[in-house]
Amino acid sequence: MSFSVAPAPSAEGSSGFSRASLRFSPGLSRNRWNALFTAVAALFALCAVLPLLLVLGYVLVKGGSLISFGLLTQLPPPPGLDGGGIGNAILGTIVVTLVASLVAIPVGVGGGIYLSEYSRSGWFAQFVRFGTNVLAGVPSIICGVFVYGLIVSTRLFFGQSYSAMAGGLALAVLMLPTVIKTTDEALKLVPQELRWGAIGIGASRFVTITRITLPAAFTPIATGVVLGIARAAGETAPLIFTALFSPFWPESLFSPIATMSVLIFNFAIMPYEAQNALAWAASFVLVVMILAANLFARWLGRFARA
Amino acid sequence: MAVVDPSDLFALRRRPAREKLVDQGFRQLSVLLASIVGLVLLGILLTVLGGAHQAMAAFGLRFITASDWDPIANHYGAFTAIYGTLVTSVLALFIAVPLGVGTAIFITENLIPLWIRQALGLMVELLAAIPSVVLGLWAIFVMEPFLRPLLEALHQSLGWLPFFSTNPQGPGMAPAILILVVMILPIITAISRDSLQQVPPELRQAAYGVGTTRWGAILRVILPAAVSGITGGVMLALGRAMGETMAVTMIIGNSNNFSLSLLAPGNTISSMLANQFGEADGFQVSALMYAALVLMLLTLVVNVLAQWIVRRLSLKYS
Numbered sequence: 001m002s003f004s005v006a007p008a009p010s011a012e013g014s015s016g017f018s019r020a021s022l023r024f025s026p027g028l029s030r031n032r033w034n035a036l037f038t039a040v041a042a043l044f045a046l047c048a049v050l051p052l053l054l055v056l057g058y059v060l061v062k063g064g065s066l067i068s069f070g071l072l073t074q075l076p077p078p079p080g081l082d083g084g085g086i087g088n089a090i091l092g093t094i095v096v097t098l099v100a101s102l103v104a105i106p107v108g109v110g111g112g113i114y115l116s117e118y119s120r121s122g123w124f125a126q127f128v129r130f131g132t133n134v135l136a137g138v139p140s141i142i143c144g145v146f147v148y149g150l151i152v153s154t155r156l157f158f159g160q161s162y163s164a165m166a167g168g169l170a171l172a173v174l175m176l177p178t179v180i181k182t183t184d185e186a187l188k189l190v191p192q193e194l195r196w197g198a199i200g201i202g203a204s205r206f207v208t209i210t211r212i213t214l215p216a217a218f219t220p221i222a223t224g225v226v227l228g229i230a231r232a233a234g235e236t237a238p239l240i241f242t243a244l245f246s247p248f249w250p251e252s253l254f255s256p257i258a259t260m261s262v263l264i265f266n267f268a269i270m271p272y273e274a275q276n277a278l279a280w281a282a283s284f285v286l287v288v289m290i291l292a293a294n295l296f297a298r299w300l301g302r303f304a305r306a
Numbered sequence: 307m308a309v310v311d312p313s314d315l316f317a318l319r320r321r322p323a324r325e326k327l328v329d330q331g332f333r334q335l336s337v338l339l340a341s342i343v344g345l346v347l348l349g350i351l352l353t354v355l356g357g358a359h360q361a362m363a364a365f366g367l368r369f370i371t372a373s374d375w376d377p378i379a380n381h382y383g384a385f386t387a388i389y390g391t392l393v394t395s396v397l398a399l400f401i402a403v404p405l406g407v408g409t410a411i412f413i414t415e416n417l418i419p420l421w422i423r424q425a426l427g428l429m430v431e432l433l434a435a436i437p438s439v440v441l442g443l444w445a446i447f448v449m450e451p452f453l454r455p456l457l458e459a460l461h462q463s464l465g466w467l468p469f470f471s472t473n474p475q476g477p478g479m480a481p482a483i484l485i486l487v488v489m490i491l492p493i494i495t496a497i498s499r500d501s502l503q504q505v506p507p508e509l510r511q512a513a514y515g516v517g518t519t520r521w522g523a524i525l526r527v528i529l530p531a532a533v534s535g536i537t538g539g540v541m542l543a544l545g546r547a548m549g550e551t552m553a554v555t556m557i558i559g560n561s562n563n564f565s566l567s568l569l570a571p572g573n574t575i576s577s578m579l580a581n582q583f584g585e586a587d588g589f590q591v592s593a594l595m596y597a598a599l600v601l602m603l604l605t606l607v608v609n610v611l612a613q614w615i616v617r618r619l620s621l622k623y624s
Binding site: 030237240 | 333335336343347357413417433435442444446448488522583601605
């Protein structure tokens, strides 16, 4: 910081105050330390951003160069053979994520409504809030273990073990805390006057919530939900032993299904180049989908503030 | 003009029974949906406890201290995996905390134009959105081959230390630690940035006013004021690192042989689950459930501690 001191009109010399001491001199040890710390912080920021650029670069270049119409629509080849595509995995990711959303969004929004509209500080609401935070911290692989124990090993659905349904439910467990938290926080931001106004002109609690409060909070809720879906679409750990994998087109909701994330995992550790290439291609599709969802959520979020 | 009976004006509209029913029904439904969180948590706990019950009865606490994992003899001890989980996540934290906090300072200070800082912040947030399986793929094919000469040099020069005593042969603990750093860096950066931004500007102005330099203010005033939020974020990141599965599974080598060396292949609880759960049956499933229980308790303790720290300390200035 350099200050230029306006020439004092009088008696400068008599105060014994040398103006030179106010000038910025980079040679001072404290200024040298400052410059050093700034350089270190800049270096750290560079280190933090570098992996993103490298990963994105590799995925976009290596995966993007492989993308073709056939790759997006064909089935993966048997191990060791060339060609084929990831069509079933793209479809599978969409199906499983859809199942997860259909379960997690109603439950999560309903839970969020309870927390924000019916009981803000009761013991049950506090318990649910605490539980939501705990559930958000449960490792994703544990969600898989849970669904495996509950659904897959007990063959709960029509005697089927591994199934798209089980995978979707495991992802729903993962999404649930995100949806509850966003709904709770979005509804809290709705001005209290809107609720009073609605109740005051004779609307019931139900009508107030569904016609006034929820629409007012729609954008932030949608933002959070889109982010939750994007995160679920990329999750692998809960799917490995619930949805499993399948080299064929999805048959039903109650049979094993291929997903892009599990395909990347399975094909990355195979010793065949064709499979490794498909893993890169699937990474490209997955990353583009997820980044698009993130940017979309950001764009939505802009409306919330306006 | 019809004359209105004045008493009608004050007659309250009776709420129809149907409306009351809908109102009550909606309330009950929302209570039910909210309680699903509790049910799911309880379900997770019961499923894992129920599954682990057999192995718990057979091994007790010996499971945590023994390092033999032998599916053929049905003898299980998870020490290697527990050690791997703790070592990889703690070491990753040691690298990621200075990087993350430094980055957060860099993007909250006005050292560079705002748009560059916003772009850096956005990039770090997008890094958090990249699926861990994609990071694992990148780690296998790009990062690990690039790192291997460096790790070999490390082995050659510091091989007398037990931590670098084996020759790196591809997958191992060290690349797993580095990919974990990449994964938890966005969390630490985002939370540190939020905490730094919440520090009231008056503190900084006062520090400048008494004649400190920029970094004097950052290190002596702003960081201490934000330290509670940052600590909470670091604990959350630790919980995330311990539970992280895919990237680690793909790069750690999945070996159950215990080795102190960071260059040797190792194992974490979550990578063991990811690798063996699908193919296990009988008693092995029970042992894996026991390992899952240990992981759950570890992350639970860390997360509850993180929440406690955040709630206890972070509202100092709001």
